[in-house]
Amino acid sequence: MRFIADMMLGRLARWLRLYGYDTLYGVEDDDEILRVALAENRVLLTRDSGLTDRAKKLGAEVILLSSNSLEGQIEELKKHGLEFRELFPASARCPKCNGPIRPVGKEEVKGKVPESVYERYDEFYVCENCGQIYWPGRQWKEMLRIDEKLRRV
Numbered sequence: 403m404r405f406i407a408d409m410m411l412g413r414l415a416r417w418l419r420l421y422g423y424d425t426l427y428g429v430e431d432d433d434e435i436l437r438v439a440l441a442e443n444r445v446l447l448t449r450d451s452g453l454t455d456r457a458k459k460l461g462a463e464v465i466l467l468s469s470n471s472l473e474g475q476i477e478e479l480k481k482h483g484l485e486f487r488e489l490f491p492a493s494a495r496c497p498k499c500n501g502p503i504r505p506v507g508k509e510e511v512k513g514k515v516p517e518s519v520y521e522r523y524d525e526f527y528v529c530e531n532c533g534q535i536y537w538p539g540r541q542w543k544e545m546l547r548i549d550e551k552l553r554r555v
C-alpha cells in the first residue's frame with residue numbers, strides 16, 4: 403500500500419512514514435493530487451468528500467477519513483486493511499520527507515549533531531534524501547509512547 407495524503411492529514415502522513423509506508427504529502431492542488439494518485443497507483447487519503455467523489459469517478463483508490471484525531475484515523479485505516487508494522491527505524495521512511503532511512507556509524511554524524519548528543523548516544527540514523535539525523539532522544543521516547551497508544555486502537 404502506497405499513499406498520498408491531502409493537506410489536512412499531515413500528522414497521519416508523518417506517522418505512516420514512521421511505520422514504513424511510502425506516503426506523499428504536501429501536494430496542495432487537488433488536480434495534481436488526483437493525477438499523482440492515478441499515475442503512481444497510490445491510495446488517496448482525504449477528509450474531503452468532494453475530492454473523494456472525483457477520485458472515484460477517475461478510478462483512483464481512495465479512503466475517506468472522518469475522524470479528526472490521529473488515533474481515530476489509524477482506527478479507520480485498520481478497518482481498510484492497514485497492517486501495523488514495526489515502528490521507526492526498522493523499515494521507516496523519514497517523517498519529514500518520505501526518504502529512506504539508514505543506520506550510520508557514530509563517526510559519520512560528528513559535527514552534525516550537538517556535542518552533548520554525540521557524547522550521550524551511540525545509535526544514529528540518517529535520511530538519505532534530506533539528511534535529517536535521528537537518535538533515540540526525548541522525541542524518540544515520545545514517539546514510542548504514541549506508538550503504544552496507536553497499537554491499542
Ligand SMILES: [Zn+2]
Nearest residue numbers: 496499529532
Ligand atoms: Zn528526509
